[in-house]
Amino acid sequence: MQDVQVVKTPQLYTDVKGICDMFDLSDSTTRRLVHEMQQSKKWKKSVIAYGRMLRIKISDFESFFQAKSY
Secondary structure, three states, X not given: OOOOOXXXXXXXXXXXXXXXXXXXXXXXXXXXXXXXXXXOOOOHHHEEEEOOEEEEEHHHHHHHHHHHHO
C-alpha cells in the first residue's frame, strides 16, 4: 500500500461573512469596502462576483484595508 500525503493549502478566497469575521467589521461596512474594490482598477480582479455570490481574495482585501486606514 502506498503512503498518501495530504498537502494543506491556505484559504485564498472567502465570502463577505468570512471577511466580517476575520477583520471584525460589520456586514454593511464590509460590503461598502468590497464595492469600492470592485470599482477600483487596481483591486477589481480581487473580487469574483457571480450573481449574488461574492468571493474576495483575502490577501488583497487586507492590503486594500490597510491602504484605506492610512
